[in-house]
Amino acid sequence: MNHKISRRDLFTKGAKRTAAAGIAAVALPQAVKGATGSELATLLDLRKCIGCEACVYACKDSNAKKYPEPVKPFPVMHPVKRVKVEDWSENRDETTRLTPYTWLYIQRVKVYYNGKEQELNIPRRCMHCENPPCANLCPWGSAHKQSNGITVIDTELCFGGAKCKDVCPWKIPQRQTGVGIYLKFAPSLGGNGVMYKCDRCYDKIAQGEIPACITECPEGVQKIGPREDIIREAKAIALSEGVYLYGLEENGGTNTIYISPVPFDVIDRALEKGDGKPHIQPVADSMASADLLSKxxxxxxxxxxxxxxxxxxxxxxxxxxxxxxxxx
Amino acid sequence: MNNSTDKSLKYARWIAIATLAALAITGFGQMPLYKRYYVSSIPGFRWTADYYITHNIHYAGAIILLTLTAYYTTRYFMQFRGVYRITRQGFGIILFLAVIAVSGILKVIASQKGVYFSLDFIFFLDLLHIIFSVLFLISAGIFKIIKLPWVERLEK
The missing domain is CATH 1.20.5 (Single alpha-helices involved in coiled-coils or other helix-helix interfaces)
Known part of the structure; x- marks a missing residue:
């Protein structure tokens, strides 16, 4: 997405947002949507996934308009040794990891379980946590959680400091240098682009549509629905079919639940992990101590x-x- | 007012100064600056690059400051009103601190599970919190340099 934002635009936008928020602040109860509106969650049955990547390309097609169009040459950022350029604009077709142009990819893993080899394909993207640290700790509020449980990064406000990635237990958000608001301030001294990740097609959902990765899947791997219903269904399947669940308790609860025939610790041991290639380990609630302190x-x-x-x-x-x- | 009260105020003042310093350091640490600019490379300052640590210290500092504020505000109205007077610059400082506290508390509420504020409102809170923190630090510094007290002892 090529955002041509001038400094004036920013202040105008900032002033408008501030004025709007000021009005919203007066009507605070309307601005706060409590737990009455249900969050949406997705259920991914790994037994059905054949790794065809239809979801990956559906995501790319559907979100292409949101992708970064960086300005080159990139500004020299100081200190040069500490601030690295992250440029994926010449490698947009990469599908073996998460990048600013690949918000969903298939992790392929071979595991030995119960004496037999199994191949699993795991669609990986943002887990959309119930209490997302990326949104809670973003210094500008550019990563924020919607009342429908979707965590979205506002690319017009993000400075690309990658704090969201640092605090994410799965290191999901990915940075593209040379794009965004930091270019209008002091690009050499602060910021480094914009962070990108799955926004679960929030714009489609706002129109009453289903995310592209779900509609385009030929195997019906994924389904979306109110969190309570999805959890109830996941637990029922786990109980009746002896499968394993991931995402239910992780990081205090997420809105992405995986069903697997193989325990997730077995999968994680065999998984290729690294930058843009998240683990699938148990995760404690990152915000637990902050929640205690807030009480x-x-x-x-x-x-x-x-x-x-x-x-x-x-x-x-x-x-x-x-x-x-x-x-x- | 007796000596023990003056002594307790002196201790409270130093606790407040130390807490405000911790809040300022950890508050600015919420922006990704300390690692970039090698602050976290200074021996003993590695923790400044851990956002969870700085965030929790920030919250702990807010707890101390809220407790002190509530304690001395109550005592001011019950006991000190005839002894101390808040100066004009003192009222300015109170205003800045009040905005910082209210915006901070709303940010804490926003980060609770099941609570949703609009992006615009969160952006507005962040902006308020940062701008008023900077205003507070600058004005408190100036008042200290030109020796303008926040409170004055009334003549007996």
Whole structure:
């Protein structure tokens, strides 16, 4: 996507957003959508996936309009040794890993389980966590979670600092240098492009359509629905068919659930992992300690008020105690 | 006001300064700067490149500051109002801190499971939090240099 944003545009946009948000802030209850609206989740049955990559190309076709069109030559970024150019624009057809132009790829793995060799094909993309650290920790809010459970990176606001990738347990977002808002500020000193990842065709979903990777799959590997329904179905299949689930508890719960005939620790051991090639290990809730601290934040002011009231009460008691009166 | 109260205020002042410094360091650490600019390469500063550590320290600092603020605000209204007076620049600082605190608290709420704020509102909160933090640091620095107190002791 070739965003031609001038600095003026940014400030105009910023001012509009600020004004809009200011109005939204007044009507805060309307701006906050609670857990009443159900999040959408996907269920991927790995037993059905033949690795044909129809989903990969459907994703590419459907999202081509969102892909980066970097400006070259890239600005020299300092310190040169620490800030590396990440350019995938000459290698857009890469499908063996995640890139800014490949938001979904098939991980192929051969595993030995129960005495026999099995081949599995695993469509990999953003897990769309229930409590996504990429969105919670993004310094500009460019990665954000929608009420339907989709985590989207706003490419117009992203500076490409890759914090979302650093905090993602699967290191999913991928960076393209030479594109985005950082070019309008101090490209040598801050930012390094824009981060890209699966946005689960949020624009299609907003129109009531189904994501391209789901509609184009000839084997019906993936299905999408309200999270509660998907979880209920996944658990029922696991129970009745003795298969394994991944994504249910990972990182505090995700909106992508995999069904596999082979335990995921066996798959992970055989998996080719690395940059753009995520693992499939158990993941603890990344936001657990922050959530605990945020609960303490609610108690903190109350504790302060109580301590101050107690202190004053003790002082008043001392002043008006009978001993004091007798002494006086 | 007795000596022990003055002493407690002195300790509270230093705790607040240390907490604000920690909040500023960890707050700016939310931007990917410390690794890029080798701060995390300084011995003992490796933690500055870990976003989860800086984020949790930021939250812990906010807890301390909220507790102190609630404690001394309550005591001010119950006990100190006749002893200390908040100066004009003090009110400015309170305004900056209030905006930082409110935007920060809303950001904390936004990062809870099952809570959804619009992108525009989150962007607005981020902008407010950063702009007012910078304004606070600059104004607090200037007031310190030109020796303008935030509070004054009233004449007896």
């Amino acid at each position: 303490a934040m609610v108690i903190a002011p109350l504790a302060g008020i109580a301590a101050a009231a107690g202190k004053n009460f003790r002082m008043l008691k001392k002043i008006f105690s009978p001993e004091k009166e007798n002494n006086e």
